Amino acid sequence: MYQLLKMKNNGLKKEVIEFTQKLVSIPSVSLQEQQAAEYTADTMESLGFDKVAKDEYGNVIGLMMGRSAGPNVMLLTHLDTVIPADDDAGIMASGCIYGAGASDCKSGVAAHVFAGCLLKRSLLPLNGNLIVAAAAAEQNGCSIGTKYLLEKTLPGLGLKVDYVILGETTGLNLYYGHDGWIELDVKVVGSNPFKVGDAANTIFNDIDNISRENEIAYPNWQIINKPRIEDEQGLRKATITVGRRMGISEDSGCITGQLKHEAIMAIKNNSSVAVDVAVRTESQTLCTGHSIAVKKISHAWSIDPFCPLMEKARGSLKASGCKAQAGKWKLGRLGMGTSGSVILNEYGIPVIGYGPGDEDQAHTANECVNVNDIVEAVYGTSAIVHSLIGIPVFGWSSDEI
Known part of the structure; x- marks a missing residue:
């Protein structure tokens, strides 16, 4: 044969x-x-x-x-x-x-x-x-x-x-x-633009330092993008997108919770802003014209x-x-x-x-x-x-x- x-x-x-x-x-x-x-x-x-x-x-x-x-x-x-x-x-x-x-x-x-x-x-x-x-x-x-x-x-x-x-x-x-990967959005929201900006920069620097510390032992383990700023309904919003590699035994919920804890601890003295972390979602339009919301995660x-x-x-x-x-x-x-x-x-x-x-x-x-x-x-x-x-x-x- x-x-x-x-x-x-x-x-x-x-x-x-x-x-x-x-x-x-x-x-x-x-x-x-x-x-x-x-x-x-x-x-x-x-x-x-x-x-x-x-x-x-x-x-x-x-x-x-x-x-x-x-x-x-x-x-x-x-x-x-x-x-x-x-x-x-x-x-x-x-x-x-x-x-x-x-x-x-x-x-x-x-x-x-x-x-x-x-x-x-x-x-x-x-x-x-x-x-x-x-x-x-x-x-x-x-x-x-x-x-x-x-x-x-x-x-x-x-x-x-x-x-x-x-x-x-x-x-x-x-x-x-x-391995898998996940993209997470760290969102910082508040009415005071200066405090939102300060909090977002503090969180970014803290997560970036963690990434650098782990880079030697775990290359390409995590990447972080600088804060994106926008105003919506009288509030200042800053979004920091973090991409992270996921191992076979890692859970997306645990990773999300860990990152949220790190973000909150980084600005624990700033009570005038709210912080949340969620899997990044974006809208994509296919070649056939269909639009779909896509969660940025691959286990x-x-x-x-x-x-x-x-x-x-x-x-x-x-x-x-x-x-x-x-x-x-x-x-x-x-x-x-x-x-x-x-x-x-x-x-x-x-x-x-x-x-x-x-x-x-x-x-x-x-x-x-x-x-x-x-x-x-x-x-x-x-x-x-x-x-x-x-x-x-x-x-x-x-x-x-």
Whole structure:
């Protein structure tokens, strides 16, 4: 079976590279993914997916139907980028494709779309359904598109997801979790503008000092923004936004309470102002025009590295001749994350990551991905999918499939 997949995958290489180059060349900053979504959907249709749809949040869904209603695997990536595409986006040089999203996560989109195509062209039957989804509005770290997929779109199509494979950058390793993060607004309110300003500056300096003290032991643990001042209904308001990394055992309520205690203690002699702390919320308008309030929090997540999903994935990669090293995302900057947080913590669905690209390339000015890694990701992903929902084909001929 693996020789068949390899042979067919080699035949797909040119198409995979051309698709990735074109997708990277299409600007798709978060909340502006519509053109990239249309191109991805058109490609799925041309490759023979059984069903292709776009939902109200801008997500693209392609379905390869199996013989039964389940189990079902979802291959999930995202279309949006942090940095806008420039005029050279999609160019290939020295075996790499350059441009915003090349590594995070448009090469992953290519790997997933063509993994579905590879299984179809190899005539390898599936027991359950393969769902290939490219989500919108992921790069804000809150996985808006993924939530809508799982709550509305897929149930509306009569589909239940049993396993998820994220196509985020893993360097072709198997990843099973990462830390979380939270953004909190410290709000200082009072009628006296001078006392509000003094209190806000005192709180800022106190929290900033704590951040600096912890920076050596815990790099990128916390960032703090200077107070923003506004007047509303005769009151002076100052808002200090604090971003903080969250470990697997940390609770957002405890972090919020701790920060509020620190803020109150910093100005305990100033009784003329009120202080409160809450998770930062902002309104975002999706590429389809829908507006939604988003809480800026992404919880840490991790599955057992020896759970059935990891063991199946690891075994299939080894059997196919691919490397199968396990690990976790490092997330070098606050605000980075994956939709694994939502998928596992909110919906209880087993999820892992396997994709091309280097995590350190994500959100950088000269982002790039090696084309051979994309092609191998197509092959490795198809092997994992078949191990989960494929029908054994040992000894079968193509006429019997």
